[in-house]
Amino acid sequence: MSSRPAIAKRTPASSGARRRSGAIDLPKVLRERIARHEYPPGAKLLENDLASEFGVSRARVREAFGALENRGLIRRIPNRGAEVARFDLPQMFEIYEVREMLEGLCARRAVQNTRPEAWRDLVALFGKPMEQHVKNGEFEDYIAKLEILRRRTMEAANNRVLADMLDSINDKTGEIMRRIIILPGRAAEGLKQHRAVLAAMRKGDAALAEKLKRGNIRSSREFLERYQGFIL
Amino acid sequence: MSSRPAIAKRTPASSGARRRSGAIDLPKVLRERIARHEYPPGAKLLENDLASEFGVSRARVREAFGALENRGLIRRIPNRGAEVARFDLPQMFEIYEVREMLEGLCARRAVQNTRPEAWRDLVALFGKPMEQHVKNGEFEDYIAKLEILRRRTMEAANNRVLADMLDSINDKTGEIMRRIIILPGRAAEGLKQHRAVLAAMRKGDAALAEKLKRGNIRSSREFLERYQGFIL
DNA sequence: GTCAACAATTTTGTCGACAATAATGCGGTT
DNA sequence: AACCGCATTATTGTCGACAAAATTGTTGAC
Numbered sequence: 001m002s003s004r005p006a007i008a009k010r011t012p013a014s015s016g017a018r019r020r021s022g023a024i025d026l027p028k029v030l031r032e033r034i035a036r037h038e039y040p041p042g043a044k045l046l047e048n049d050l051a052s053e054f055g056v057s058r059a060r061v062r063e064a065f066g067a068l069e070n071r072g073l074i075r076r077i078p079n080r081g082a083e084v085a086r087f088d089l090p091q092m093f094e095i096y097e098v099r100e101m102l103e104g105l106c107a108r109r110a111v112q113n114t115r116p117e118a119w120r121d122l123v124a125l126f127g128k129p130m131e132q133h134v135k136n137g138e139f140e141d142y143i144a145k146l147e148i149l150r151r152r153t154m155e156a157a158n159n160r161v162l163a164d165m166l167d168s169i170n171d172k173t174g175e176i177m178r179r180i181i182i183l184p185g186r187a188a189e190g191l192k193q194h195r196a197v198l199a200a201m202r203k204g205d206a207a208l209a210e211k212l213k214r215g216n217i218r219s220s221r222e223f224l225e226r227y228q229g230f231i232l
Numbered sequence: 233m234s235s236r237p238a239i240a241k242r243t244p245a246s247s248g249a250r251r252r253s254g255a256i257d258l259p260k261v262l263r264e265r266i267a268r269h270e271y272p273p274g275a276k277l278l279e280n281d282l283a284s285e286f287g288v289s290r291a292r293v294r295e296a297f298g299a300l301e302n303r304g305l306i307r308r309i310p311n312r313g314a315e316v317a318r319f320d321l322p323q324m325f326e327i328y329e330v331r332e333m334l335e336g337l338c339a340r341r342a343v344q345n346t347r348p349e350a351w352r353d354l355v356a357l358f359g360k361p362m363e364q365h366v367k368n369g370e371f372e373d374y375i376a377k378l379e380i381l382r383r384r385t386m387e388a389a390n391n392r393v394l395a396d397m398l399d400s401i402n403d404k405t406g407e408i409m410r411r412i413i414i415l416p417g418r419a420a421e422g423l424k425q426h427r428a429v430l431a432a433m434r435k436g437d438a439a440l441a442e443k444l445k446r447g448n449i450r451s452s453r454e455f456l457e458r459y460q461g462f463i464l
Numbered sequence: 465g466t467c468a469a470c471a472a473t474t475t476t477g478t479c480g481a482c483a484a485t486a487a488t489g490c491g492g493t494t
Numbered sequence: 495a496a497c498c499g500c501a502t503t504a505t506t507g508t509c510g511a512c513a514a515a516a517t518t519g520t521t522g523a524c
Contacts, residue, residue, distance in 0.1 A: 059291065066298045072393070098334070098393050101337050102330070102333065105333050161326050161401075161404075
C-alpha cells in the first residue's frame with residue numbers, strides 16, 4: 001500500500017450515511033472528516049487509498065472529489081492530486097463577511113415566516129442550565145444546541161439557496177468555530193447574544209433579530225481576530 | 233442514435249473553452265447552454281448524447297453533471313437521469329433575496345478597497361450615449377457593459393467566497409435577467425440606478441453604494457413580480 | 465560530494481465494457 | 495377496446511484496465 005499522510009485508518013464504511021443498499025455516501029463522509037480536521041488542511045487525498053478503504057472504485061472517489069472541490073473544501077491541481085483546502089486568516093475574514101450578511105438575512109426571514117410562539121422551545125433550550133454548562137466548559141452540549149437553533153432558523157427562513165450557502169460556509173468554518181467557542185469568555189458572550197436574538201424572534205421583531213444576529217457573527221469574528229495566534 | 237428532446241445539435245467542441253490540449257471544459261459549455269436556455273428548463277440531459285456530441289467518454293459528462301448538480305443548475309434523480317433545473321417564481325424570489333444582500337456587500341467592499349478614481353472609466357461607460365441605446369431598445373451593448381461593471385465590482389471586493397456565490401446566482405438568473413431588462417421602462421430605470429451606485433462609488437461612500445445597490449436589485453425583483461405573467 | 469540525466473514507480477486522467485434499473489413496446493386475456 | 499404481465503430496449507451506475515503525467519530513486523560524470 002502507498003503512504004498515507006498521518007491519517008488514521010478506518011474500518012470500511014464505518015459511519016452510517018448509506019444511500020440505498022450498501023452504497024455509502026462518500027461526499028458526506030469525506031466532508032465530515034474534513035470538517036473535524038481528521039484530514040487536516042493541506043493533507044493529500046489519494047484516490048487509490050480512499051477507494052480501497054471504502055471498497056469502491058476510483059471513479060466514485062473521483063466523483064466525490066468533484067463535489068468537494070465545488071464546495072471549496074479541497075483543492076485539485078491537474079495531474080497532481082487533491083488536498084484539503086487551507087484557509088488563511090484573510091480568507092476566514094472573507095467567509096465571515098459573507099456569513100454575517102447571510103445569517104442576518106436568515107434570521108430576519110425566519111421571524112417573518114413564523115409565529116413568535118414557535119420559538120418557545122428554543123428559548124428554553126438556552127435557559128439557565130446552559131449558563132452553568134458554559135461556565136464549566138462543557139461545550140459539546142452547547143454546540144449541539146447551537147446546531148439545532150441553526151437548523152430550525154434555516155428551516156423557518158425557507159430559502160433553499162440561502163440554506164445551501166450557509167451549509168457551505170458551515171463546512172468551511174466548522175472546526176474554527178469549535179476553537180473560537182473555547183476561547184476565554186466567548187461561549188458566555190455568545191450565549192448572551194443568542195438569547196438576545198431569540199428574544200427578538202419571540203417578539204416577532206424581524207429587523208432586530210437580523211441586527212442582533214449580525215452582531216453575533218461579527219463578535220465571533222472579532223474573537224477570531226483577537227486570538228488569531230492561538231487558532232491558526 | 234437515441235432521441236434528443238428538441239435540442240439543436242452542435243459541431244463537436246464548437247465553443248472555445250479548452251482546458252489543456254484538445255480537452256474541452258464541459259461544465260463551462262453546459263453552463264452556458266443552460267444559462268441561455270439553449271437547454272430549456274426541464275430538458276432531459278442524456279449522458280450518451282452529450283458524450284458522443286463532444287467526443288468524450290460518458291465518465292467525463294458524468295463528472296460535469298456532478299458539478300452542475302451542486303451548482304443547482306440541473307436536477308439528478310438516481311437511475312432516472314438529469315434535467316435542467318426549473319425555477320418557479322417563489323424560488324426566483326428566494327434567489328433575489330440572497331442576491332440583494334450579496335450584491336450590496338459586494339458593492340460596499342468594492343468601494344472600501346478601492347480609490348474613488350478607479351471607477352472613472354465605468355462612469356464613462358454608462359454615460360450619455362447609453363441613454364440613447366437603452367431608449368432605442370439596443371440592449372446587447374447595455375448588457376455587455378453591465379457584465380463589465382459586475383466583474384470589476386467583484387474583483388475590487390476581493391472576496392473569493394462572495395464571488396463564487398454571486399457567480400452561482402448569476403448562472404441561475406442569467407436568462408431571467410435578459411427578460412427583465414426588456415420590460416417596459418426597466419432598462420431606463422436600471423441605468424439610472426447603476427449611475428447612482430457608481431456616483432456613490434466615486435464619492436467613496438461605501439454605505440451609500442451598498443444601499444443603492446440593494447435598491448437596484450430590489451427594483452429588479454419588483455419588475456419580475458409585476459410582470460411575472462410575461463416572464464414565467 | 466554534488467548535480468544532472470535517466471529509469472522506475474506512483475498517481476492521476478480517460479476510456480470502454482458490463483451490470484442494474486427504469487421506460488417502452490407487445491401480446492394475451494377479459 | 496381496455497388492462498395487466500412479460501419481454502425488450504434504453505439509460506444510468508459501477509468497475510477495472512490502460513495511458514499520460516508527475517514524482518521518486520538511481521546511476522554516473524565531474
